Amino acid sequence: MTRRAGLTSFIGQRWSVAFLLIELVFFSSLAGGFFSLNGAQIVLFYSTTLALLATAETMVIVTGGIDLSVGFVMGFASVVSAKLAGALTDRGLPPDMALLFAILVTLAIGLTPGLVNGLLVARLKVPPFLATFSVQGITYGISLLLTKGSAAVNVPNLANVIGNGYFIYVVPGQGGSFFSAPRVARGTTVIDLIPTMVVVTVVFVAVAAFLLKRTKFGRHTYAIGGNIDAAVRAGINASRHLVVIYVLSSFLATLSGIIYMMEYVTGKSDAGSSFMLDSIVAVVIGGASLFGGVGTVWRSILGVLILSVLEMGLKIMGVQTFDKYIAVGVILIFAVLIDQFFPELIHKED
Amino acid sequence: MGDRALGMNRGKAPAPVVSVLGRNWAFFFLLLTLVVFSLTGKNFFALNNFQNIVHLATTSLLLACAETFVIITGGIDLSVGFVLGLSAVSASSTMQVLYAAHWSAAASILAGIGVGLASSLACGLAAGVLVSRYRVPPFIATLGTQGIAIGVTYHICGGFPVWYLPPGLTDIGNAYLLYIHPASGAWSFFSRPAGVAANQVKELVRVFPVSFFLIIVFLLLLWHLLKNTRFGQHTYAIGGSLDASVRAGINTRRHLISIYVLSALLAGIAGIVDLFQTGTGNFTTFGAQLELFAIAAVIIGGASLMGGKGRVLASVVGVLLLKVLENGLNLSGVEPFYRYIAVGLILIVAVVIDQLFPDLF
Numbered sequence: 001m002t003r004r005a006g007l008t009s010f011i012g013q014r015w016s017v018a019f020l021l022i023e024l025v026f027f028s029s030l031a032g033g034f035f036s037l038n039g040a041q042i043v044l045f046y047s048t049t050l051a052l053l054a055t056a057e058t059m060v061i062v063t064g065g066i067d068l069s070v071g072f073v074m075g076f077a078s079v080v081s082a083k084l085a086g087a088l089t090d091r092g093l094p095p096d097m098a099l100l101f102a103i104l105v106t107l108a109i110g111l112t113p114g115l116v117n118g119l120l121v122a123r124l125k126v127p128p129f130l131a132t133f134s135v136q137g138i139t140y141g142i143s144l145l146l147t148k149g150s151a152a153v154n155v156p157n158l159a160n161v162i163g164n165g166y167f168i169y170v171v172p173g174q175g176g177s178f179f180s181a182p183r184v185a186r187g188t189t190v191i192d193l194i195p196t197m198v199v200v201t202v203v204f205v206a207v208a209a210f211l212l213k214r215t216k217f218g219r220h221t222y223a224i225g226g227n228i229d230a231a232v233r234a235g236i237n238a239s240r241h242l243v244v245i246y247v248l249s250s251f252l253a254t255l256s257g258i259i260y261m262m263e264y265v266t267g268k269s270d271a272g273s274s275f276m277l278d279s280i281v282a283v284v285i286g287g288a289s290l291f292g293g294v295g296t297v298w299r300s301i302l303g304v305l306i307l308s309v310l311e312m313g314l315k316i317m318g319v320q321t322f323d324k325y326i327a328v329g330v331i332l333i334f335a336v337l338i339d340q341f342f343p344e345l346i347h348k349e350d
Numbered sequence: 351m352g353d354r355a356l357g358m359n360r361g362k363a364p365a366p367v368v369s370v371l372g373r374n375w376a377f378f379f380l381l382l383t384l385v386v387f388s389l390t391g392k393n394f395f396a397l398n399n400f401q402n403i404v405h406l407a408t409t410s411l412l413l414a415c416a417e418t419f420v421i422i423t424g425g426i427d428l429s430v431g432f433v434l435g436l437s438a439v440s441a442s443s444t445m446q447v448l449y450a451a452h453w454s455a456a457a458s459i460l461a462g463i464g465v466g467l468a469s470s471l472a473c474g475l476a477a478g479v480l481v482s483r484y485r486v487p488p489f490i491a492t493l494g495t496q497g498i499a500i501g502v503t504y505h506i507c508g509g510f511p512v513w514y515l516p517p518g519l520t521d522i523g524n525a526y527l528l529y530i531h532p533a534s535g536a537w538s539f540f541s542r543p544a545g546v547a548a549n550q551v552k553e554l555v556r557v558f559p560v561s562f563f564l565i566i567v568f569l570l571l572l573w574h575l576l577k578n579t580r581f582g583q584h585t586y587a588i589g590g591s592l593d594a595s596v597r598a599g600i601n602t603r604r605h606l607i608s609i610y611v612l613s614a615l616l617a618g619i620a621g622i623v624d625l626f627q628t629g630t631g632n633f634t635t636f637g638a639q640l641e642l643f644a645i646a647a648v649i650i651g652g653a654s655l656m657g658g659k660g661r662v663l664a665s666v667v668g669v670l671l672l673k674v675l676e677n678g679l680n681l682s683g684v685e686p687f688y689r690y691i692a693v694g695l696i697l698i699v700a701v702v703i704d705q706l707f708p709d710l711f
Contacts, residue, residue: 068642120698120701120702124701124702124705124706125705126698126701126702126705127654127655127656127701129426129645129655130646130649130655130697130701131698131701133642133645133646133694133697134693134694134695134697134698134701135694135698136694137690137691137693137694137697138690138691138694138695140690141687141688141689141690141691141692141694142691144687144690145685145687145688145691148687149687270637273636273637274636274637277493280493281493284490290487290489290490291487320504320505320508322500322501322503322504322505322509323501323505324501325497325498325500325501325504326497326498326500326501326502327497327501328497329493329494329495329496329497329498329499329500329501330494330497330498332490332493332494332497333480333486333490333491333494333495336484336486336487336490336491336494337484337486340484340485340486
């Protein structure tokens with residue numbers, strides 16, 4: 001390879017990293033307060049829900065499918081968990097028990113849309129687009145029924161404390177504490193580090209990334225996306241595997257909804273309505289192919305960060321957020337064009 | 351996909367009755383819903399209500415037709431919903447500005463229509479070039495043009511509907527061909543009979559909305575285009591096998607561009623229709639999912655996302671089924687929230703039938 005080809009290859013493989021860096025430099029110089037500890041934490045805090053949805057979408061897209069239901073499953077989960085937590089607290093349960101119980105029950109219920117998706121796609125051979133579109137309508141309808149169209153706000157304040165809490169609190173010169181703010185005299189500076197919800201998100205994303213990259217489960221997922229017939233002939237139970245994939249996707253979407261409920265202390269049926277397409281966009285920017293077989297969780301997270309930095313940067317600059325949509329549209333087309341022109345450069349390592 | 355054993359009906363010719371039922375199940379289901387809602391819905395079985403259903407379905411029908419052409423080629427157009435909004439907003443803003451600059455109402459309306467259609471044309475051209483020249487998957491190309499359409503739309507209207515338009519828009523958009531006043535026997539075309547006062551409007555019998563006329567013309571044209579012309583044949587051929595079409599000498603690149611331009615233009619026309627019906631330049635809200643409902647209607651009509659299958663009239667049945675369900679559930683006093691669930695369930699039934707009996711379609 002000539003040096004020139006090597007350089008193009010280097011940029012081709014890392015254009016999304018390069019793009020993120022350009023964004024960061026751009027907003028750091030133009031958006032006041034963006035380049036700060038707080039600015040970074042706000043971007044990460046904002047990314048949590050989308051990151052989980054994009055992780056879910058990555059798994060499905062790697063198999064060659066698509067999951068349109070993640071957005072409304074997220075809204076559904078936020079509604080169910082908010083309603084349950086509120087109702088249980090009203091019944092006299094202590095808030096921590098009520099919250100824990102609500103979260104566990106919601107996680108269990110949240111598997112259902114995924115199970116339906118999976119069975120429709122794997123057993124009844126319904127195209128994923130249609131199966132998940134139908135299921136999104138049903139979940140949306142149910143969450144609207146539960147809330148009668150308004151937001152569920154009767155959430156115990158503990159959700160707020162945890163959802164908007166930080167992992168580490170540092171009091172300069174006096175040490176610090178984990179998870180809850182240290183009791184110090186009024187006026188003492190306390191530095192909040194890493195929102196708790198970011199930690200939770202990173203843990204789950206890391207597990208998903210590990211699952212996809214390092215385990216037999218992950219290899220089978222790529223095999224199915226690469227060529228499902230070959231995967232079946234190789235002895236993979238593709239049907240069962242697909243069901244598990246859609247259930248996992250639904251699980252992550254549910255988790256995203258619960259995190260939304262903790263962060264914003266509400267349950268809204270349309271909480272994720274605009275996130276559905278954003279999550280697909282993030283996965284595609286991350287270099288995954290909608291035909292399946294290609295894509296990694298960390299690259300999708302890169303896509304999420306590109307979107308969140310763009311959104312938050314524009315917000316801090318006070319630019320109308322409509323521009324975000326133009327920018328995203330252009331980035332998306334740009335991402336695929338690079339993909340088309342340098343296919344061998346980008347997918348070499350996958 | 352995985353085990354092929356599910357295609358059990360393949361090779362065995364089904365009984366003719368089953369075949370007819372399966373092939374047109376959406377149509378029979380539509381008839382069934384009409385009968386059921388006639389019994390349960392208050393004022394459902396009435397000339398007025400049926401006219402309303404079609405009137406309100408005009409834009410959805412246009413979008414579904416657009417989607418039919420694209421889906422037959424094996425593509426998908428996610429931008430139609432927001433191209434509709436872009437067309438409505440750019441047309442109405444043009445009308446607003448020109449009318450304020452003392453152009454005549456007719457001239458500003460015509461110029462506005464031109465601008466609206468041109469904006470949608472640009473979207474379609476961009477999507478078409480991306481799909482056919484640069485081989486960008488249609489899903490992503492149209493997702494990209496959708497984002498740009500959203501951004502431009504909101505730039506034009508600032509997130510508010512466009513008001514202060516030339517007078518007469520709704521007079522045209524909501525007009526009926528024939529107005530009859532049974533009490534006095536007076537009747538007239540296109541507007542309220544001279545002898546009828548404004549407070550007697552409720553007594554008027556209005557027949558045949560103008561939008562009905564418009565949609566019939568468009569449906570006939572598109573049906574003819576798809577069914578009887580070479581353009582239609584090539585559309586099916588490309589959806590059946592792109593490679594085979596290229597080898598057969600079809601200029602697939604140019605054809606695909608025309609398909610996406612046609613799709614966007616139909617969406618643009620839908621935007622203009624919406625403008626005439628509401629008298630406001632409405633942008634498309636984020637949760638509207640107009641494109642997803644259009645796609646759903648096309649699939650209910652028996653088209654396949656794999657391409658090669660689909661009919662204009664079947665997509666019309668799909669749209670009417672969704673609209674009648676919405677209207678009927680509403681008039682039967684069902685909470686609107688159940689609508690989403692009902693539509694989702696029916697869609698699942700549709701695709702499962704399609705998958706279990708592939709040779710029926």
